[in-house]
Amino acid sequence: MKQKIYSHLASIYTHLMRSIDYDTWADYIIKLSQQLNTNKIIALELASGTGSLAERVNKYFDFYVCTDLSLEMLKQFSNNTIPRVVCDMTLLPFKNKFNFIFSAFDSVNYLTTKEKLLKLFKEVELCLTNDGIFTFDVSLENNSKRYQRYLNRKGKIDGIRYKQISKYEETKRIHYNIFEIEFENGDKITEIHKQKIYRFEEYFQLLDKSNFYVEHCYDAFTFDDANSESERAQFILRKKSKC
Ligand SMILES: C[S@@+](CC[C@H](N)C(=O)[O-])C[C@H]1O[C@@H](n2cnc3c(N)ncnc32)[C@H](O)[C@@H]1O
Incomplete structure (x- = not known):
């Protein structure tokens, strides 16, 4: 019964998300992936939800794994050929490395403590190649308001x-x-x-404690710098040191 309820919730969620412009979002993710110095993209998506982005970006990646905390969300994928793994983004179960790790649409805001954010950075660091990119967007206060x-x-x-x-x-x-x-x-x-809804500056303070540096922080969907007045910021991170 519980499973059925979560399945209904996931399909209601899919219904509510239908107004989101995932085509534009997918184009932006693809452009960000092109900042890698390679044509071979081994991608990992964190918190991919029902796969709205996945079905659009899939063909651009050489290998691609999607993850989410919710099995019911992953079951909603229309493209069943994409590998999917149920896992918490702060506890990644992968031994192999990816050169492009990303998360979209406020998913990182679901980590409600700074400890969890630091854990995310630590886990991603372990799964990212030395020359790889980790990118995610965050919703800021002006977006909420x-x-x-x-x-x-x-x-x-x-x-x-x-x-x-x-x-x-x-x-x-x-x-x-x-x-x-x-x-x-x-x-x-x-x-x-x-x-x-963390303050814009808080992300930089936390990242200082991680093994990442901020290569860019864009006003989301653009390549202009974000600031504390932005509604959504897109972080592009690279590893500080080889590990
Ligand atoms: C706003 S939805 C975004 C889904 C998808 N990225 C999209 O663009 O449609 C947030 C997603 O984050 C997932 N999520 C929340 N906390 C998570 C965690 N700790 N680890 C992995 N996924 C998580 C939820 O299950 C949900 O699918």
Whole structure:
């Protein structure tokens, strides 16, 4: 029963994500991968969700593995030829190395403590080749403030009612997305997604403690520098030293 509920949640999530311009997002990821000094791209995607980006970027990579904490999200992939592994991005199970590791669409904001962010950097470092790139975007406060009201919505798919409540708690710097689901038989469940909206500068302070340096930090979807007023920042990291 629990599995069925999570499967419904994953398909509602897919439905809610349909308005996202994944084509543009995929083009941007491909351009970022071209900053590698090689044509052979061995890619690892962290928190790939239902595979909306994966199905678009797959053909550009020589080898590509997708991961997510949620099995039900990975089961939603329309392209079943892409290898998928259920794992926490702060606990990566890979022995082989990748030269392009990426995560998209606020997924890193799901790591709600600085300890977890540092753990992510440590784990990625172990799986990344010495000349590889780790890139991810983060949602910043202006994004939460601007978009929170647009994400309050409700609807019905396959007889299941859903309601999304989006609220940003400025004092805690936590953005909540609350999904209330009501099944045809009247059963209700609530799932709460919690994202930490770190200050722009906090990422740099944490990265100073890691073995990465920030090669670029772009205002997402562009190649201009981000700043604390940006809505979304795209970090391009490389290893500081060979290890
Ligand atoms: C906002 S969705 C983005 C999904 C996908 N990247 C996209 O662009 O559609 C966030 C994803 O992060 C995953 N996630 C959250 N915490 C995670 C963790 N610690 N490790 C791996 N995945 C995680 C969730 O299961 C969810 O699929």
